[in-house]
Amino acid sequence: MSERVVAITGGHGALGRAVVEAALAQGLKVAVIDHASGHAAPDGVLEVGGVDLTDPAAAKAAMETVAAHFGRLDALLNIAGGFVWQAVEGGEDEWARMFALNLTTALNASRAALPHLKASAEGRIVNVGANGALKAAHGMGAYAASKSAVHRLTEALAEELKATSVTVNAVLPSIIDTAANRADMPDADPARWVAPADLAATMLFLASPGARAITGALLPVTGRV
Known part of the structure; x- marks a missing residue:
């Protein structure tokens, strides 16, 4: 059984569930941090629900809960986010919403996790x-x-942390094979998309000690699209 502890934000989405399952299969200790609450956690998973990661104080409290429960934190996988299709003309509120869900959550979670990740011999942010x-x-x-702002955050934070044990990388998926995407694109061929399990495997590699030589990478994971 590995002693490494991974915190996964947005762990109840399609990708999040795949990452949790893969992490448990690797013997990792897992914490799920999610805005939703009331989910039954699989055996060995710490459920930290009802967390608004757009609030820095809430993000800090969540990471402290994880570190206190397991005694450490080795990797943070920032999966929390959202998607909307919206033309530029109109839809002003969607711009703020997308930046809040995709960028601010990753920024706050990363800042909150850093004191704990720096204490790890092999700290990781994905x-x-x-x-x-x-x-x-x-x-x-x-x-x-x-x-794109998440990409720039990844690069900047990777540079800032080069003197520490912490690496920061990002995966860049194309279309992920989820039930929602199949419903939205019924005429597409999902066999060409990225399977959640395959994306999870890539993320967990980047979160592993074996990826210590990789930081600041923006890794395309695009299936056959």
Whole structure:
């Protein structure tokens, strides 16, 4: 059984559940931090629910809960986020919402976790960016801009932490094969998309001691799209 402890934000979404399952299969100790509450946690998983990660104080309290429960924190996987299709003309509120859900949650969680991650011999932060943020398509302005900001956060924080044990990287998935995406795109071929389990495996590698030589990377995980 590994002693490494991973905190996963947004752990109740399709990708979050896949990462939790894969982490447990690797023998990792897992904490799920989510805005939702009342979920039954699998055996060995610490459930920290009802957390608004757009609030720095709430993020700090959540990380302190994890560290107090397990006695340490080795990796943070920032999965919490959201998506909306919205043309630039109109929809002003969606821009603020996308930045809050995608950037502010990752920023606050990372800041709150850093004191604990620096105490680990192999601290890790893994963010979820987006391949679609490299060139925004029609209706993707707010989402792509917020995910592009996650890319810049990843790079900047990686540079800041080069003198520490902590590495910071991001995965850039294309379309993830989820029930929601299948419903929204019924004519597409989901076999060409990214399976949540495959993305989870990539994230957990970046969160592992074996990825110590990688920091500041924005890794495309695009399946066959």
